[in-house]
Amino acid sequence: MRKAKSPRLYSYAIAIPVLLFAGVASAQYRQYPLLDKAANKVIQKYQNSSCEQLWQERGQPQSQREQEAVNFLRSDPQMRAMFIDRVAAPIANKMFECGMIP
Known part of the structure; x- marks a missing residue:
């Protein structure tokens, strides 16, 4: 037993x-509700976009809001790490499926 x-x-x-x-x-x-909201938005974008859409958007310039968010994450390593920890797997999986990474 x-x-x-x-x-x-x-x-x-x-x-x-x-x-x-x-x-x-x-x-x-x-x-950090704003970080959570931004991470969810990025994840949803990748999950809901087709591979063709992602390829077309790849070289496009960022909006003013996206640039501000990136600048904020560059200035705060702790928040950047939390954001990347949250979005990395879903983005990497989609990029792999679309042939954007080996």
């Missing part, structure tokens, strides 16, 4: 830290 419990215990031992980390990461973004 003890062996039947060990895989279950092992699953809980892995799941609990993952859930705690997810909760901490989620709480981190809730402290």
Whole structure:
């Protein structure tokens, strides 16, 4: 009987830290609602755009608002790290699907 419990215990031992980390990461973004909103906007743009649209937009100049956001992130390394941590995976996945990165 003890062996039947060990895989279950092992699953809980892995799941609990993952859930705690997810909760901490989620709480981190809730402290910065504007950062969360901007990250969500970028993620939605990549998820809802076709590959063709992304290729066409790739060389286009940024809007004034986008330039201001980029300048802010350049001036604040902590906020930049949080933003990149949030958007990196969805953007990289879409870019990979579209052949924009190897």
